[in-house]
Amino acid sequence: MLDWIVGYMPENIATFGEDIDYVINLIGYIVFIWWILAEGVLFYFLFSSRKKEGVKATYEDGSTMKAMSWVLIPVVLVLGFDLFIDYKSHSAWDKIKIQLPKADVVYRVMGQQFAWTYTHPGVDGKFGTGDDFEPDDLVVPVHQVVHTVISALDVIHSLWIPNLRFKQDSVPGRIITGWFEATKTGDYPIACAELCGTGHGVMASTLKVLEADAYKSWVAQQSAAALAQ
Ligand SMILES: [Cu+2]
Incomplete structure (x- = not known):
């Protein structure tokens, strides 16, 4: 009730x-x-x-x-x-x-008309090195703390992941850190929750929550591909 x-x-x-x-x-x-x-x-x-x-x-x-x-x-x-x-x-x-708990994984997330760009720091965990990569979807490990360092390129957007009860505006000129810890593997929708222009409704991607091992090998593979480019 x-x-x-x-x-x-x-x-x-x-x-x-x-x-x-x-x-x-x-x-x-x-x-x-x-x-x-x-x-x-x-x-x-x-x-x-x-x-x-x-x-x-x-x-x-x-x-x-x-x-x-x-x-x-x-x-x-x-x-x-x-x-x-x-x-x-x-x-x-x-x-x-x-009170943000300590991060196990850090993503940079940038909103722009009309897509989210996710930047993963790669195996070394450092941004701005050769093994960084930008996956289409937000891929994270289950039962680990993920920080999202959120910015915007043009207008205000809002990163919305309903299953995580997560919603954070991305604001031009500001960097806002959010966090979450997923408790279940699977694919879950991501949308933009701030009307940002004609393509607002198609600003969608997917949160993919993987087991720790699968996530680790995915990162290794993506980093290796980035270094090979
Ligand atoms: Cu948007």
């Missing part, structure tokens, strides 16, 4: 996925209850203020305290809900956005 909202979401394969799903559920419940209340008030007034014999329509300018309270009370309630959500979700923010 308590997770009926995230029940509609793609399978979670991130170590921090449950923290994100908790916040999505919490906000979903609050918004749902608020929607019922707001629609209830709307329909109440629709019926109670309908045309009646002998009653002339009047204009309310909203200057009395009683009229204003219809705005002020909801404002206070919404602010209270906001603070409650902040209170309940700050630990997730801290865990995911502030």
Whole structure:
């Protein structure tokens, strides 16, 4: 019952996925209850203020305290809900956005119209050497911490991997490091979540989560091919 909202979401394969799903559920419940209340008030007034014999329509300018309270009370309630959500979700923010665990693998990710470029540092783990390579898909090992060092070439994009509950804007002039740890092997979709132009919808690729051994030999093979060029 308590997770009926995230029940509609793609399978979670991130170590921090449950923290994100908790916040999505919490906000979903609050918004749902608020929607019922707001629609209830709307329909109440629709019926109670309908045309009646002998009653002339009047204009309310909203200057009395009683009229204003219809705005002020909801404002206070919404602010209270906001603070409650902040209170309940700050630990997730801290865990995911502030305290980055040490990286096992580092990728550079650049957004541009209209593709993601992934740069792997190769076997030596250092960028800017001959064994760097740029795979079409984001290939990572399972159960290891992956850092994504995200930049943008032209406009704002957003790297979105729904199964990882991962979404991070890429912003021209900024370098933003994100992280994740996948818990399951397989292929999962990657999209751009920031409308960036006509090709926004085709800015797709795949997250491929491999077993550690398969990942290692893939890196070795890609690096060797890069060095041979
Ligand atoms: Cu984009």
